[in-house]
Amino acid sequence: MDLSYTDEQRLLRESANNLLAARAQKPGATDLWKEMADMGWLALPLPEADGGLGQGIVDVAIVTEAMGRHRARSNYVAGVVLAGGLVAALGNDAQRAALLPGLADGSSRLALAHAEEGARYNLAHVAATAKKNGAGFALDGRKIAVLGGDAADRFIVSARISGGARDTGGIALFVVARDAKGVTVDGHATVDGAGAARVKLAGVEVGADALLSDNSFAAIQHAYDRATAAFCSELVGLMEAATAATIDYTKIRVQFGKPLAVNQTLRHRMADMSIACEEARSMALRAAMHADDQDARARGRAVAGAWAKVSRAARFVAEQAIQLHGGMGVTNELEIGGYLKRVVALDAIVGGPDLHLRRHAALSALAA
Amino acid sequence: MDLTFTPDERAFQQEVRAFLKEKLTPDLARAHHLTPSVFSDPPVGVRWQKILHAQGWAAPLWPKEYGGTGWSLAQRYIWEIESAAAGAPAVTPMGLRMVGPVIMKFGTQAQKDFYLPRMLKAEDYWCQGYSEPGSGSDLASLKTRAVRDGDHYVVNGSKIWTTHAHNANMMFALVRTSDEPKKQDGISFILIDMKTPGISVRPILTIGGDHETNQVFFDDVRVPVENRVGAEGQGWSYGKYLLEFERGGGMTSGRLRAILADIEKLANVYRDGDKPLAATESFALRRSQAEIDIDALEMTELRIMSSLQSGQNPGSVSSSLAKLRNSEIKQSLTALAVDVLGQDGLYWEGHRPLYEMNAEPDIPEEALTALPEYLNSRAYTIFGGTSEVQRDIIAKVVIGM
Numbered sequence: 046m047d048l049s050y051t052d053e054q055r056l057l058r059e060s061a062n063n064l065l066a067a068r069a070q071k072p073g074a075t076d077l078w079k080e081m082a083d084m085g086w087l088a089l090p091l092p093e094a095d096g097g098l099g100q101g102i103v104d105v106a107i108v109t110e111a112m113g114r115h116r117a118r119s120n121y122v123a124g125v126v127l128a129g130g131l132v133a134a135l136g137n138d139a140q141r142a143a144l145l146p147g148l149a150d151g152s153s154r155l156a157l158a159h160a161e162e163g164a165r166y167n168l169a170h171v172a173a174t175a176k177k178n179g180a181g182f183a184l185d186g187r188k189i190a191v192l193g194g195d196a197a198d199r200f201i202v203s204a205r206i207s208g209g210a211r212d213t214g215g216i217a218l219f220v221v222a223r224d225a226k227g228v229t230v231d232g233h234a235t236v237d238g239a240g241a242a243r244v245k246l247a248g249v250e251v252g253a254d255a256l257l258s259d260n261s262f263a264a265i266q267h268a269y270d271r272a273t274a275a276f277c278s279e280l281v282g283l284m285e286a287a288t289a290a291t292i293d294y295t296k297i298r299v300q301f302g303k304p305l306a307v308n309q310t311l312r313h314r315m316a317d318m319s320i321a322c323e324e325a326r327s328m329a330l331r332a333a334m335h336a337d338d339q340d341a342r343a344r345g346r347a348v349a350g351a352w353a354k355v356s357r358a359a360r361f362v363a364e365q366a367i368q369l370h371g372g373m374g375v376t377n378e379l380e381i382g383g384y385l386k387r388v389v390a391l392d393a394i395v396g397g398p399d400l401h402l403r404r405h406a407a408l409s410a411l412a413a
Numbered sequence: 414m415d416l417t418f419t420p421d422e423r424a425f426q427q428e429v430r431a432f433l434k435e436k437l438t439p440d441l442a443r444a445h446h447l448t449p450s451v452f453s454d455p456p457v458g459v460r461w462q463k464i465l466h467a468q469g470w471a472a473p474l475w476p477k478e479y480g481g482t483g484w485s486l487a488q489r490y491i492w493e494i495e496s497a498a499a500g501a502p503a504v505t506p507m508g509l510r511m512v513g514p515v516i517m518k519f520g521t522q523a524q525k526d527f528y529l530p531r532m533l534k535a536e537d538y539w540c541q542g543y544s545e546p547g548s549g550s551d552l553a554s555l556k557t558r559a560v561r562d563g564d565h566y567v568v569n570g571s572k573i574w575t576t577h578a579h580n581a582n583m584m585f586a587l588v589r590t591s592d593e594p595k596k597q598d599g600i601s602f603i604l605i606d607m608k609t610p611g612i613s614v615r616p617i618l619t620i621g622g623d624h625e626t627n628q629v630f631f632d633d634v635r636v637p638v639e640n641r642v643g644a645e646g647q648g649w650s651y652g653k654y655l656l657e658f659e660r661g662g663g664m665t666s667g668r669l670r671a672i673l674a675d676i677e678k679l680a681n682v683y684r685d686g687d688k689p690l691a692a693t694e695s696f697a698l699r700r701s702q703a704e705i706d707i708d709a710l711e712m713t714e715l716r717i718m719s720s721l722q723s724g725q726n727p728g729s730v731s732s733s734l735a736k737l738r739n740s741e742i743k744q745s746l747t748a749l750a751v752d753v754l755g756q757d758g759l760y761w762e763g764h765r766p767l768y769e770m771n772a773e774p775d776i777p778e779e780a781l782t783a784l785p786e787y788l789n790s791r792a793y794t795i796f797g798g799t800s801e802v803q804r805d806i807i808a809k810v811v812i813g814m
Contacts, residue, residue: 046422046487047415048719054414103414292812304814312808313801319811320734327712328705334416350705405705406697 061111069115082151096146102336106278113282118239120193126272128155128201135258156197158188158244166396169213175204181252194242195232218257237390270348274336277329280359287366287384288318321358328354349405357398359388422487433499442500447768449785450623453502455580461502462535480533486719493664497671508532508539512585515655519643542572542586553596559588568634578627602648604640621785657726660736666711680753710738733803740793747787
């Protein structure tokens with residue numbers, strides 16, 4: 046047992062915070078994805094053999110925490126942990142060599158097209174189909190909430206080769222080029238500004254070499270657990286920034302002849318926000334350390350428990366940050382509302398705290 | 414950054430389990446389980462501490478030079494988790510955890526040489542003289558007065574909420590030795606022999622029906638000046654230092670996890686129709702919520718401990734935060750236990766101790782503590798500084814004004 050960061054991890058944290066803090070002063074002036082590639086962050090969790098740095102979720106979480114703190118909204122986790130992680134876990138040598146070096150250096154963008162209408166976060170819910178088509182397959186279906194799908198040049202698409210709509214068996218993953226015939230990409234804005242797409246597949250023909258795996262459920266679940274752990278740390282950075290901004294504001298805002306921050310009701314609220322930050326940091330760290338547990342139940346319990354705690358805490362902090370900023374908190378003129386928007390987006394992506402509490406309870410019953 | 418145990422740490426875990434299997438006798442574990450008050454009953458806690466001392470394990474939080482264990486973070490964690498899970502009594506904190514660190518840091522060599530070894534061996538039983546009838550949250554307004562008379566202080570006044578004053582032979586107390594413009598000044602930290610003439614103790618029964626706490630009266634009680642710890646008039650800073658240890662710096666989450674495991678057992682005893690209550694969704698969700706809260710506290714306590722050397726003070730924000738969350742989770746667990754009882758939550762057992770009953774109870778023995786524990790645990794968010802005071806402390810630091 047060891048709860049200290051290595052020197053390399055401390056350096057990573059420092060450089061991530063420095064770069065993103067500077068960037069927050071001039072938003073939009075630079076290409077964030079290119080900067081992340083230059084810093085090696087895209088390569089961080091990818092295998093060393095494929096142009097990556099071979100690091101774990103604890104390292105990714107250091108980057109996402111800095112992103113949360115400095116409002117760098119991107120589809121970083123969706124690109125490298127979800128899509129990239131699945132290629133790394135399931136791809137053969139040729140597939141990994143074709144896809145991962147480009148992802149690591151920023152020249153290629155991958156997006157996971159998995160969620161569908163009616164799935165409600167059931168990761169086995171795949172209605173899209175893959176039918177044998179000569180040596181290859183023909184894909185049909187509709188995907189929603191494809192994170193970064195608006196900017197991706199390739200999709201990792203889940204489609205069913207056998208079984209019923211929610212069976213865990215028979216789920217295959219394919220690599221599909223954005224410009225393949227029959228692919229329609231409907232990019233849309235997202236509440237947090239990160240961007241996503243709806244993707245329609247109509248008789249999309251792919252070769253046998255596009256198949257990553259015909260039995261992908263366990264890997265998809267693991268990828269979502271790793272991503273959720275990384276999102277927990279993003280929320281920690283976000284919560285600490287929102288709390289700090291609120292404290293600063295209540296110290297300078299004068300009403301009834303005194304700063305807001307002298308009122309005990311507000312002081313206790315900010316104490317509760319600080320406590321929420323500490324608890325969230327603890328759970329995010331715990332989730333990151335469990336994110337690659339081989340025991341899927343232990344891993345799922347740690348991640349579901351962390352999300353149940355962290356996302357609820359983040360919602361509390363982001364909403365109270367607006368409340369304590371008063372009317373200004375509701376406007377687009379301050380950045381405060383942006384924190385809540387990202388919390389809403391992440392809950393929409395992985396499901397809210399109640400869902401994860403139920404998952405924790407279900408996994409605990411299995412363990413008993 | 415790694416939560417898994419090394420081979421050495423796993424070997425230590427086996428050593429701890431073997432020790433507990435041999436030394437934690439069923440009657441000790443039963444007495445612990447059937448104690449609904451906040452602290453272990455003194456005979457139970459002292460018996461366990463003497464067993465621990467024989468093993469050299471009485472003071473995991475002390476530095477090695479004073480007889481501490483010199484354990485690593487992982488070893489302290491393993492010890493807390495394993496001993497709590499096995500149902501070991503908690504060692505009473507007033508000596509080892511509270512006054513011990515103060516004597517170590519601010520005491521004279523003679524005080525260290527005399528009191529610390531006796532504390533390790535449980536030869537003294539300590540109680541804490543802090544609160545007064547007129548000084549609760551506003552502790553610095555305390556009025557118990559110690560007036561210098563030659564080589565003695567003459568103490569007059571009263572202390573309240575004094576846990577185990579009726580069992581203790583020693584008290585550490587904050588007393589006023591002078592009147593200064595600032596109420597925190599003029600307070601001194603003294604050690605009082607409870608057998609000194611002029612001391613009387615009045616029991617106060619809790620709402621759970623337990624005699625744990627008392628009011629103590631001082632009527633011209635003569636205390637040798639050599640029993641003062643540190644400088645005269647500086648007692649407030651020593652007292653605050655002690656409160657950090659009272660509130661934080663340990664692994665309270667291990668105890669909470671053991672309580673949750675007991676509640677789960679109880680939920681398998683009680684039924685809802687044809688299935689155990691434990692199999693219902695409403696229980697499963699509350700159980701998970703409690704476990705997640707405990708996980709968060711455990712990880713926070715591990716983070717605090719890993720940033721400290723043994724014997725160091727935890728700092729005010731960390732200790733207030735740990736105290737707040739521990740007390741809130743403890744209360745929610747005791748409420749869950751009472752809910753598990755259903756109609757048996759009506760049943761009142763007034764006899765004490767519950768581990769020495771004259772007749773078989775009408776409800777399962779393991780259900781007896783739920784109701785008094787729930788009631789008694791309302792004290793958790795009040796003693797050691799109320800939750801409101803803890804939030805004041807945290808706010809002052811994080812807001813910086």
